[in-house]
Amino acid sequence: MRIETQHGFVDVVQSFRHIEGDCWQRALRDHAKDYRYYELVEETLSHQFEHRYFVLKNASTGEVAIQPFFFVNQDLTAGLPASFRRLFARVRTVWPRFLNLKMLMVGCSAGEGQLDSTAAWAVESLHEAIEKFSAGRTPIILLKDFPSQYRSALTPFSNNGYARVPSMPGATLELEFASFDDYMQRKLGKVFRKNLRRKFKDTQDLPITMEVVNDATPFVDEIFPLYHQTYEKSEFKFEELTKDYFREISRRMSDRARFFLWRKDGRLIAFALCLVHGETLYDLNVGMDYELALDLHLYFVTWRDIVQWAIANGLKSYHTGPLNYDPKLHLRLDLAPQDLYARHTSRFINPIFKFAIRYLEPTRHDPVIRRFHNAHEL
Numbered sequence: 001m002r003i004e005t006q007h008g009f010v011d012v013v014q015s016f017r018h019i020e021g022d023c024w025q026r027a028l029r030d031h032a033k034d035y036r037y038y039e040l041v042e043e044t045l046s047h048q049f050e051h052r053y054f055v056l057k058n059a060s061t062g063e064v065a066i067q068p069f070f071f072v073n074q075d076l077t078a079g080l081p082a083s084f085r086r087l088f089a090r091v092r093t094v095w096p097r098f099l100n101l102k103m104l105m106v107g108c109s110a111g112e113g114q115l116d117s118t119a120a121w122a123v124e125s126l127h128e129a130i131e132k133f134s135a136g137r138t139p140i141i142l143l144k145d146f147p148s149q150y151r152s153a154l155t156p157f158s159n160n161g162y163a164r165v166p167s168m169p170g171a172t173l174e175l176e177f178a179s180f181d182d183y184m185q186r187k188l189g190k191v192f193r194k195n196l197r198r199k200f201k202d203t204q205d206l207p208i209t210m211e212v213v214n215d216a217t218p219f220v221d222e223i224f225p226l227y228h229q230t231y232e233k234s235e236f237k238f239e240e241l242t243k244d245y246f247r248e249i250s251r252r253m254s255d256r257a258r259f260f261l262w263r264k265d266g267r268l269i270a271f272a273l274c275l276v277h278g279e280t281l282y283d284l285n286v287g288m289d290y291e292l293a294l295d296l297h298l299y300f301v302t303w304r305d306i307v308q309w310a311i312a313n314g315l316k317s318y319h320t321g322p323l324n325y326d327p328k329l330h331l332r333l334d335l336a337p338q339d340l341y342a343r344h345t346s347r348f349i350n351p352i353f354k355f356a357i358r359y360l361e362p363t364r365h366d367p368v369i370r371r372f373h374n375a376h377e378l
Contacts, residue, residue, distance in 0.1 A: 008059030226287030
């Protein structure tokens with residue numbers, strides 16, 4: 001399908017395989033999750049999402065930009081506290097699909113949103129293409145989890161029909177420390193530092209080992225049950241990863257993928273999947289054996305080991321995804337704000353929708369988030 005825009009045209013394609021090779025392999029090249037990540041997500045999560053791509057072309061300059069998007073049926077109450085969700089569950093006994101709608105989401109189905117180009121022509125073309133393509137296909141358009149540094153570039157959306165509201169933020173830590181002990185001494189409060197040292201002392205004589213590998217293929221059957229335990233315990237769920245996801249990220253992105261594996265007496269008890277890009281370590285997915293996690297303080301032990309590895313390998317920044325904010329607050333991480341840009345395709349309903357989305361957005365109901373020193377940036 002081709003859509004004419006003021007700057008040229010936009011082709012809508014159903015798979016990365018339909019995009020010219022050179023154009024596709026240049027897509028999102030400045031990001032940790034480059035074109036290879038979108039390939040593996042399309043191939044391994046196709047049962048959950050309908051992945052598509054806008055191929056944006058500037059007729060005057062010949063420039064090309066590619067913007068991934070996807071369709072999904074999404075529960076608008078997913079970000080609300082459990083008590084509110086129970087209230088809506090009663091409504092759904094009469095109206096089963098109440099606030100559960102098909103959405104067109106721009107961004108990544110397994111991660112934060114990214115723009116291939118922030119040039120004005122590309123963002124304006126994207127806005128035009130979405131408006132024309134979405135007509136009759138979906139009631140809700142959502143730009144999903146775009147980091148706050150895109151706010152200026154995305155003003156054609158926030159100034160033209162879309163509500164910008166906070167999404168659940170990630171968290172970051174600048175690794176300006178000589179060691180993990182240096183981090184604890186300089187960054188943490190006395191009481192929490194003492195608490196951490198006690199936790200580490202409890203496990204220092206146990207036979208827990210860690211290794212870091214690029215290829216997790218031989219270990220996927222051990223990794224996946226731990227991932228699924230963590231997934232099932234999460235209060236908020238979106239994408240559900242597969243064994244093939246872990247295999248494919250090993251195969252396609254071995255230059256960036258790092259799997260941290262912790263064992264006790266030979267048994268895998270925790271893992272973390274990270275990407276290394278530039279001087280930043282991106283912590284993507286974790287899994288733990290919850291029969292042991294609390295007794296062995298696995299959250300803090302694994303986090304310490306990852307940060308120690310990053311410092312030892314000369315990395316300058318650590319970035320992790322949303323949720324689990326209480327330990328991140330005490331570990332003195334900074335929030336990494338992310339935004340949702342949302343609109344209803346009906347011009348009559350959209351004013352009501354823009355008002356309602358401010359009460360449905362997830363950060364509104366998390367009291368811990370408001371205690372971070374940079375919560376005002378959300």
